[in-house]
Amino acid sequence: MHKLRIYLSPVLFPVSLIYALVVYIRNRLYDYHVIKSTEFKIPLISVGNITVGGTGKTPHIEYLIEVLQKDFKIATLSRGYKRTSKGFILATSRSTANDIGDEPRQIKQKFPDVIVAVDSNRVNGINKLLEIYPDIDVVLLDDAYQHRKVKATLSILLIDYSNPICKDHILPFGNLREQSSEMCRANMIIITKSPAGLKPIDRRILLNDLKPYPYQDVFFTTFDYGxxxxxxxxxxxxxxxxxxxxxxxxxxxxxxxxxxxxxxxxxxxxxxxxxxxxxxxxxxxxxxxxxxxxxxxxxxxxxxxxxxxxxxxxxxxxxxxxxxxxxxxxxxxPVKVVFQNDHKEHFNHQINEYVRKNKTHGFLYPKQSKIYS
Known part of the structure; x- marks a missing residue:
């Protein structure tokens, strides 16, 4: 694929410039409130990425469920990618991948007591969830980083260690859905699929290239197979x-x-x-x-x-x-998320405290960033 893109670069690169301009204008229209985002009075935690392809969103959603399910009533909302159904659907134990998509089915099968819903219209999906379950404490939004019609109250950006956004290009010449500078919207950044024995110097090199913003907390995770x-x-x-x-x-x-x-x-x-x-x-x-x-x-x-x-x-x-x-x-x-360097407890505490303090309202923008590596 990489060689094909190089071969087609005279065609793909100009298209990428046009696409980048369109995405940039769209984001600025949201930033300056020309296009309005819908806000809700409960915590909405978005887990997403800027890169096309797998960064481990579903395992990290599952990790958040494990952190929160003891103390809070959780719902997850996804668009249900490649399902054959339409509109808003609440998952049940009988729902198939055709009904709700493979990832929502995986979550429902693993966490049967968690509310799992799909709707390509996230605003409608959240409204439906709150109508049916008014006592929901927090909604986890799967793959919603670019879905700006909804104002996420806490945004977690996932970046694949082996494919950092700072070294990629925007579609179709590269794999980025939007410019790497749009990572500014994230409150937390998780570098996923990190090598288990990652050296401190390699972390510093990546972070120097990535240049996280002062208000962003950065964590490193890897996968463990069951x-x-x-x-x-x-x-x-x-x-x-x-x-x-x-x-x-x-x-x-x-x-x-x-x-x-x-x-x-x-x-x-x-x-x-x-x-x-x-x-x-x-x-x-x-x-x-x-x-x-x-x-x-x-x-x-x-x-x-x-x-x-x-x-x-x-x-x-x-x-x-x-x-x-x-x-x-x-x-x-199956895979599960493992935080590197014993920063699991700190991450868990941050997430729990955020939901506890903001169950009815609130937006979190950390005043001081930390690198948890």
Whole structure:
């Protein structure tokens, strides 16, 4: 893709300039209140990014739920990307990825007591949530950094460590939805997917390039992988990655960037991995299932397994006629967020205190920034 963009740069770069101008004008119209943002009298925590592609929004939303669910009534609102339904929908335990999207289904399956809703019109979605559940304490807005029709009271910007926005370009020449300078709207910045053994000097180099604003707190997180969970069987138990060490693996991914997952499995589990890579949020078909089955059967090993991501599992579970030999050997690998350098407690305290103090109103703009690295 990078080589293709370089080849097409004479065409893409002028288009990027036009797109950048349009985005810049739009943002200034919101900044100067020519276009109004709708405000609500409850905490609205936005989790989003500037880069197209995966920065780990869903795991960080799940982390926020874990932090807040003990003391507060939480709702999450997403547009429900690539769902086949329209309008406002409240998720239930029976909702499929087609109904609400793969990521909202993942959240509802993992946190059944949390209110999960989808609506491409975020203003309407929040109004509906407050109408149905007037006692909601906080709404978590998924992928809402560019959705300026709603005034988020706390904005968390995620930046992929391996793809910092300061070294990228705006669409379509690069991967940025808007100029990197628009990170000024964030109250907190989380550098995601950071290497576990990240050296202090490397943190300082990145932060020097990124140049966070004085009022922004910056944290570094990485991902930790859990046990393998069965995609289809509710009776089959989870198994440890240690149990499939040196197995032959078919890795099925429909995510933005499967490289970190592939590298983790290659370095820690098995060198024998066949990757079937699909586009992000890919709608699997019956023919795709046949392709996966064929690849699995072709593995010349008694010890073999199919591994996919948790998000992909949400879309695969709509298939009911999967052969038993596939069902019994098909697992998804969940991820969870880990804060580096023991700054978890400080982040948790900030989030809890913010919601506690602003359950009925309020906007947070930290007066003094800190770098939690």
């Amino acid at each position: 046990d393998l969970n069965p995609v289809f069987s509710t009776e089959k138990k989870n198994i440890s990655l240690r149990d499939v060490r040196n197995y032959s693996i078919v890795l099925v991914t429909g995510i933005a960037n499967p490289k970190p997952l592939f590298n983790y499995l290659y370095e820690n589990v098995s060198k024998n991995i066949d990757l079937l890579q699909y586009e992000d949020h890919y709608p699997f078909s019956a023919n795709d299932i046949k392709t996966i089955e064929k690849k699995f059967l072709e593995l010349n090993s008694i010890n073999k397994v199919i591994i996919t991501t948790e998000k992909d599992a949400m879309r695969l579970q709509i298939f009911s006629n999967i052969a038993n030999n596939l069902k019994e050997n098909w697992f998804y690998l």
